[in-house]
Amino acid sequence: MSKQPELLDLVIIGAAAAGSTAAIYAARRNLNFVVVSKDIGGEVALSGEVENWPGIIHTTGFELAQDFHKHAKSYDVQIDEGFGVAEIKQEKNYHIVLAENSIGKKKEYQTKSVIIASGIHPRKLSIQGENELKGKGVTYCTVCDGPLFKGKTTATIGAGNSAVESTLMMAGIASKVYLVTKYPDTKETKGGLPKAEDILVKKLKSLDNVEIIYNANITEIVGDNFVSGFKYEDNDSKEIKELPIDGVMVHIGMIPNSNFVECAEKNNAKEIKIDFICQTSCPGIFAAGDVTNIPYKQISIATGQGATAALSVINYLNRWEPES
């Protein structure tokens, strides 16, 4: 194990929107810190077309992620890329961060503070065609990619608020939208959408270009270079049906990358709970971006939180005292 015995001011976990922004702020305040990240760019790099980053009318997530990285590197920031954090151990007034890469090389960092900016990953359908057509008609972010399907036919998969909101949004963009729920249309399942808010469901059911497919188990996304349809099994008749579509919005939940976090309190969804200055319940541990319990998962919000977390760390370090 290669050990870094020095006590760092800060370890930043993640090198995308929140982590890179925190790194830029930390570097400009001359903190002694390291960024540890599984990859550079995270979900930002996978965000496809980006048209809501203020100041730039159109860019891609890949380009934006590269720009964030370039900006951080311009301050000579140390980024230990390829290392996944497996554990954060609490010591008296500092933390030990343990990380490992894909070939089993381990690193250990001792640090006064930590910013967790490890993001989330979408829950997958795990069916044929999903991975192959990701970014080619399959998306996990309707807010981001929905406008690309203007005048087309799409299907949103899911039964919660996120799926209903995706369908509502697509109803205003696409010509025809299917909402595919695994639940039957019964009173017990609140009309097939048990986890969605009534007011949203009412609105949805009033729309002419929306069709809800109940009791359906999606089995395959079809397409050669781009999505052209999907197959599903009717849970009652067990019949396999196929419908032609241009895009699939998967909204069956997001999973925060927070498994390695024990000390800081999390909510039921495993998001790290933070206050308005990005402090967690654990002294010296801060969190920023999609991994937190802030409801809106967007690049501009994650960068803002990265900046907030770094400034809060500086405040924390100003009051930090070595053990006597």
Ligand SMILES: Cc1cc2nc3c(=O)[nH]c(=O)nc-3n(C[C@H](O)[C@H](O)[C@H](O)COP(=O)(O)OP(=O)(O)OC[C@H]3O[C@@H](n4cnc5c(N)ncnc54)[C@H](O)[C@@H]3O)c2cc1C
């Ligand atoms: C398809 C798609 C399109 C999108 N389009 C847009 C858009 O157009 N506009 C917009 O504003 N938002 C968009 N989003 C949302 C946006 O991508 C996120 O809000 C943003 O990426 C959050 O940034 P983050 O830094 O919090 O996390 P992430 O981007 O998820 O980055 C997390 C980082 O942490 C690292 N990491 C994770 N676990 C560990 C670990 N254990 N140890 C070390 N490192 C770890 C990862 O490697 C990564 O570098 C889109 C999302 C998706 C999926």
